[in-house]
Amino acid sequence: MTTALKKKKHKKTLLDEFRDEVTCPVCLEVPRWGGLLPCPNSHLICEACYDELEARYHTWAAGPI
Numbered sequence: 001m002t003t004a005l006k007k008k009k010h011k012k013t014l015l016d017e018f019r020d021e022v023t024c025p026v027c028l029e030v031p032r033w034g035g036l037l038p039c040p041n042s043h044l045i046c047e048a049c050y051d052e053l054e055a056r057y058h059t060w061a062a063g064p065i
Contacts, residue, residue: 024049 023030024046034047045053 026053 019030022036022044024036025043026045026049029046031046031048036044037047037050039045039050039053
């Protein structure tokens, strides 16, 4: 395997690791706008899911940190 191919494979692995860290566990998407917010249990979820869950259950009084 050439050095360039090894670097390309390594970059893909790093991108995959990053994607795993920023993927919302609720909708399983990488946020395209907004950001990641902590729920009361310290899970990071995207702003769209956070807003939807907050509106649906009315239990997240603390709001985003």
